[in-house]
Amino acid sequence: MSSLSVDQRRALSEAVLATPAIRRVGDAFAASGYDLHLVGGPVRDALMGRGVHDLDFTTDARPDAIEAILRTLTPATWDIGRAFGTIGAALRDGGREDIVEVTTYRADSYDPASRKPTVEFGDSLTDDLIRRDFTVNAMALSVVNGAFSDPHGGLGDLAAGVLRTPSPPEVSFGDDPLRMMRAARFTSQLGFTPAPEVVAAMESMAKRIDIISAERVRDELSRTLLSDAPRPGLDLLVRTGLADRVIPEVSALVREVDEHGRHKDIYEHTLTVLEQSIDLEKARGHAPDLVGRLAAIFHDVGKPRTKRFEGGGKVSFHHHDVVGAKMTRKRLAELRFSTDQIKAVAKLVELHLRFHGYADTDWTDSAVRRYVRDAGDQLERLHILTRADCTTRNQRKANRLRTAYEQLEWRIDELAAQEELDAIRPDLDGTQIMAILGIKPGPVVGRAYGFLMERRLEEGPLGEERATAELLAWWADQEH
Known part of the structure; x- marks a missing residue:
């Protein structure tokens, strides 16, 4: 059993004193004759000086008793998993709200053939703590009498x-x-x-x-x-x-190490892109972004399937963006990510190479508009991924790519100020098209709309008068 230093005892005490919900729950369980221990992450985080957020408790009370006690403190209780012994509650104190979860001492294990744990309620804190995941999470603080329990050396492992x-x-x-x-x-x-x-x-x-x-x-x-x-x-x-x-598509990148040095280590490159994406997230003022980070680790997963040895000892990965996007959709669907997340990540993987044409040649305004149109609501994430994808050690090349992308972003901003690029659409809508051409709803309206969209992308805003004239000229050339 590890013992606390004075500073550690103070850290735990301050965490409890600073959180009214802990004191309220502790007093309620003590009044009912039960033990109650703050356990796991909150204890670990308090000792690390990280602050206490998720309030997890363990107790000798059974679920029905837990719920009854919590209901004396708040009507906002819920059954997280009664079969697993866990009841949740929201406790408000002034303008503060704390979410607490209280679980009966337990001993759970998995049947080798089952996805679900079999649960047995325990009778002691000692039995409960040995079944925790890691020693640093197997420390407990009684909120009834202040006793600290660390039977498995979590304090030492925390320090190490x-x-x-x-x-x-x-x-x-x-x-x-x-x-x-x-x-x-x-x-x-x-x-x-x-x-x-x-x-x-x-x-x-x-x-x-x-x-x-x-x-x-x-x-x-x-x-x-x-x-x-x-x-x-x-x-x-x-x-x-x-x-x-x-994520076998990511681990497969390890096997793409090229001992002859004809292409970069794709796996190491991927991890570097992830790190650079995170740096750019922070630099551009964004919170941690799951979609962007998934795109970073999946952006090159199509390379193993598209690897080809070309003449002169070169290696190519043609269309790895398209192949990778398809692989990404499949994997994220199997992991049950949301439809919106899957679509966003796959789009970023598919578009991550689009910029490189800009770095080699000057893009027309039309090409810039198409870039924005294709990126849609993922444009900012595409900016981050594309910039992060530059991991070359050739400083001259890195500077050239960085400058080129800064120019592209500047041109996007300039055009956006002039043309509202975030809402690119033809100058005439479907209702106007039908009125001008005297037609009813049907496929031809879609073709006419597509024609005007192409003109919008090529020329920028046409204005209603010019758009009408061009639509009528197009219509005259169609077979009716």
Whole structure:
């Protein structure tokens, strides 16, 4: 059992005192004769000076008793998973609202053939803590009497920045294989290093992740990507073989290392693009963006399938953008990402090479309009991805590409100020087209609209009078 230093005791005490909901819940459970412990992430984060956000508690009370006690504090309670022993509640204090989750001491494990855990309620904090995912999350603070529990050396591992499991990792990951994904997340999120035995267990048990629902895997992958430093976590997934089960298109890039140096290391390039995307997110004032980061790790997944050896020892990856977009859609659908997220990421993958024509030749205003039109509401993300995709060590080339893209963004802004590029549409709408041509709704209206859109892209705003004249000239050449 580890003991707290004076500073650590103060950090925990301040976390409790600064959060009214913790005191209120603790007093209510104590009054009913139950133990209640703040456990896991809140304790870890308080000791790390990260602040307390998610309030997770464990108790000897059973779910019905938990709900009854919480209802004395707030009508806003809900059943997160009664079968799993968890009841949630929202507690308001002045203008502050805290979400709390209270779970009965438990002992859960996975049936090897099932996606769902079998649950047994426990009778002691000791039994509960040994079944936690990692030692740094197996520390508890009683909010009834202030006792601190650390039976598995979490304090020492916290100081060392090491991820270990309270029970043997094979047992821990066997109970809940998702913990292997969580190891990657904590590697990125907290900057910890998994212990050698944890890595070895992840390697030998990677296939066990297949029993976990796609939604739960997706959520852990997303949390890893949204951390400040996702690279170490992603690299851990790849090294242990978990990525082969979860995002095999990304792990396949490792096998594209070219020992003859005819093209860059695609996997390392991908991780660098991800890091540069994050830097640009911050520099441009954006919050962590899951869609943009997914696009960064998937943007080159089409390269292995399109790799061709050309004359003179060169290697090409023609159409890897189109192929990669199709692969991306399939993988993200299997991971149960939303339709909007899938469409956005696939669009970015498909468009990530479009700029390179601009870097080589001067684009007409028409080409700039088409770039904006094709990017649609993903234009800002495309700016970030395209800029991040420059990882060349050739400083002259890097400067040329950077300058070219700055010029493109300047031209987009200039045209946008003149033409409202964010809402590019023909000068005449469908109703006007039908009135001018004297036709009824049908395919020909769509063709006429497409003609006017092409003229808009080529020439910019035409004005209603000129658009009408050009529409009538086009109509005269059509077969009626």
